[in-house]
Amino acid sequence: MSNIRLVEAKLPTGFRFHPxxxxxxxxxxMRKVALTDTFQLMIEVDLNKCEPWDIPETARVNSKEWYFYSQRDRKYATGLRTNRAxxxxxxxxxGKDKAVHSKGTIxxxxxxxxxxxxxxxxxxxSDWVMHEFRLQPTFSVSTFKEDWVLCRISMESSYDDIGSSPLPPLMDSLIRTLFSPIWTQICRKKHKQLLDK
Incomplete structure (x- = not known):
């Protein structure tokens, strides 16, 4: 059982992870970069080797969002551009990057x-959206080769051509959680259809 599942098993009914x-x-x-993350709630994912619909099930904390750490892969050895293919x-x-503040400091x-x-x-x-969080250089103790980011991925619109689920939100969430392998197949089918166009 993953750390996420252990934590979820101890949480009160109705609790959701929404930091x-x-x-x-x-x-x-900050704890991940400083190597003080003693209870590793989030997994590490290589975004260059993983499609959004293949993000491991253990990265899922609730039915609509996935949280995980990733190391930024540089496009060029001496450059700053990130390879996201x-x-x-x-x-x-x-759009523009947005500053994250704590106590008035970025x-x-x-x-x-x-x-x-x-x-x-x-x-x-596609409908897949990712928010990538990175530390300000003044707070980062990581080396150039170990440039950690925290990612939150979600799917904005879940259904082909319809634009919305035919089910009520809570039931939709339950169905997708219970039938996650089927959900993954639906996402792969949608991707294949887009490539065949």
């Missing part, structure tokens, strides 16, 4: 990315 941006940076990412597509940044940044199927610049936008 603020500041908490993700200060309580999780996977086998099936790529993550594209949208402690990190949040970047919003959307997953595109195919290759840039002609990829097809």
């Amino acid at each position: 603020r941006d500041e908490e993700l940076v200060c309580d999780y990412l 996977t086998t099936s597509g790529y993550w594209k940044a949208t 402690v990190g940044m949040r970047k919003t990315l959307v997953f595109y199927h195919g290759r840039a610049p002609s990829g097809t936008k």
Whole structure:
């Protein structure tokens, strides 16, 4: 049983893991980078080897969001650009990075990315959204090779062509949790349909 499942088993009914941006940076990412994360609630995922729909089930804390750590893969050995390509597509940044504050000080940044199927610049936008949290350089003790980020991934729209679930939200959440392998197959089928167009 994963650490996440152990924690969830002890939580009161109705509890959900929904930390603020500041908490993700200060309580999780800072501890990970400083190697003081004694209770490892989140797993590590290599985003270049994992499609969004294949994120391990153990990264799921609730039915709609996945939280995990990842090391940023540099596109070039001496550069600052991050490689965000996977086998099936790529993550594209949208908008400006947003500062994450704690007690009036900027402690990190949040970047919003959307997953595109195919290759840039002609990829097809998907419903997968990722918020990538990174520490401000003044708070980071990590080396260039160990550039940790904390990621939160969600799927904005869950259903093909319909645009919304035919089920009430709580039932939809329960169905997706109970039938997670089927849900993964649905996501893979949708991806294949986009590639066949």
